[in-house]
Amino acid sequence: MKVFIYPIESRGIKLIGIKSESFDKTFNTSVAKIPRHFWNKNYKCWCIPYDSSSWKLCQSLLQNYTLIKAKPAVHKPVSIESALPPDLLLQYDKYYTHLYIQRYSLNTIKTYKAAFLYFLNACKEKNPTDWTLEDVKNWLRNQIEQHRWSEAYQNTIINAMKFYYEKILNQPRSFWEVRPRKAFKLPGTLSKDEVTKMINVCTNIKHKAILSMIYACGLRISEVVHLRKVDVDFAQSRLFVKAGKGKKDRYIFLPEKLKIVLLVYLQAHPIKYWFYEGQEGGQYSVRSIQAIFHQSIEKAKVDAYATVHTLRHSYATHLLEAGVDLRTIQHALGHNSLKTTEIYTHLTDVNKSRTLSPLDMLELS
Numbered sequence: 001m002k003v004f005i006y007p008i009e010s011r012g013i014k015l016i017g018i019k020s021e022s023f024d025k026t027f028n029t030s031v032a033k034i035p036r037h038f039w040n041k042n043y044k045c046w047c048i049p050y051d052s053s054s055w056k057l058c059q060s061l062l063q064n065y066t067l068i069k070a071k072p073a074v075h076k077p078v079s080i081e082s083a084l085p086p087d088l089l090l091q092y093d094k095y096y097t098h099l100y101i102q103r104y105s106l107n108t109i110k111t112y113k114a115a116f117l118y119f120l121n122a123c124k125e126k127n128p129t130d131w132t133l134e135d136v137k138n139w140l141r142n143q144i145e146q147h148r149w150s151e152a153y154q155n156t157i158i159n160a161m162k163f164y165y166e167k168i169l170n171q172p173r174s175f176w177e178v179r180p181r182k183a184f185k186l187p188g189t190l191s192k193d194e195v196t197k198m199i200n201v202c203t204n205i206k207h208k209a210i211l212s213m214i215y216a217c218g219l220r221i222s223e224v225v226h227l228r229k230v231d232v233d234f235a236q237s238r239l240f241v242k243a244g245k246g247k248k249d250r251y252i253f254l255p256e257k258l259k260i261v262l263l264v265y266l267q268a269h270p271i272k273y274w275f276y277e278g279q280e281g282g283q284y285s286v287r288s289i290q291a292i293f294h295q296s297i298e299k300a301k302v303d304a305y306a307t308v309h310t311l312r313h314s315y316a317t318h319l320l321e322a323g324v325d326l327r328t329i330q331h332a333l334g335h336n337s338l339k340t341t342e343i344y345t346h347l348t349d350v351n352k353s354r355t356l357s358p359l360d361m362l363e364l365s
Contacts, residue, residue, distance in 0.1 A: 001065055003019070004021070008045075018046040031061070116163075155179060187344070205268050214311045221309065320344050
């Protein structure tokens with residue numbers, strides 16, 4: 001069987017695209033053994049990192065197939081104009097314009113636009129201005145049954161629809177009752193030993209600096225990639241986060257051990273504008289940070305279900321365990337409400353209860 005290999009670029013990152021000429025279960029199983037592989041729905045192919053080790057492993061695993069190097073693949077997105085009738089396209093334009101002039105973040109605009117477009121595609125027979133609450137409920141029920149939506153995606157769709165009906169059409173608030181019941185979920189964390197192992201296995205000083213900073217300052221991944229050279233003030237031992245989540249600026253204490261790591265990093269990698277720059281200059285990518293995090297997790301042999309955001313949760317939990325007051329942690333994390341920060345008290349309460357169990361009071365044989 002033929003397998004086509006070609007370079008592609010997704011979100012500014014070079015990748016190796018792999019595609020078989022027809023469905024083959026053995027082929028899919030072989031590709032799944034390559035670290036950091038994923039299915040790219042835009043190019044409709046498997047993707048693996050664009051590096052020599054991944055390529056050599058790919059050749060070894062697919063040695064029973066005929067590998068054909070093809071031309072670079074080009075993704076041509078379907079235009080919105082061809083998918084919507086004129087009346088719905090007008091509603092879409094109004095929606096986008098309002099998001100834009102209200103200066104929502106690019107990520108919020110992207111998420112809301114995609115969710116609203118999904119909804120509009122269901123409105124070709126009945127204009128969205130004519131939908132009743134019962135229409136919305138029935139549509140949501142059908143979508144959940146057919147596509148098995150997660151609670152998070154259901155909320156995303158509802159948020160996008162609420163914005164349309166309440167901000168564009170100026171209708172009263174009416175969508176709260178169609179939200180899924182809110183689950184009480186505790187954030188995952190790593191222990192101090194696990195964080196230590198994960199950072200210590202980093203042999204690349206840039207990778208070590210990035211992971212150390214996320215944990216030491218409790219940063220979101222988006223805040224790391226947007227960090228500028230001028231935002232890190234070594235003299236005053238503080239780090240400036242400009243326009244974090246919710247467009248809130250804040251200062252964070254820069255600890256001494258982190259300063260030592262960062263100074264070594266700056267000696268090895270002189271920077272111009274962004275504090276962390278890509279190999280070809282410009283802003284470091286979110287996907288690259290996710291990749292180095294998972295590499296470190298694998299090398300350190302710690303919790304495989306952790307994500308980059310787990311470091312932020314670990315930062316807050318470890319501060320609380322060290323006796324830092326909740327209000328200080330709230331400001332450091334950039335939370336609007338203290339209730340958001342209070343979730344970490346449940347984690348520390350669980351840790352305290354580990355020393356108390358009636359079973360330990362029994363004399364068992």
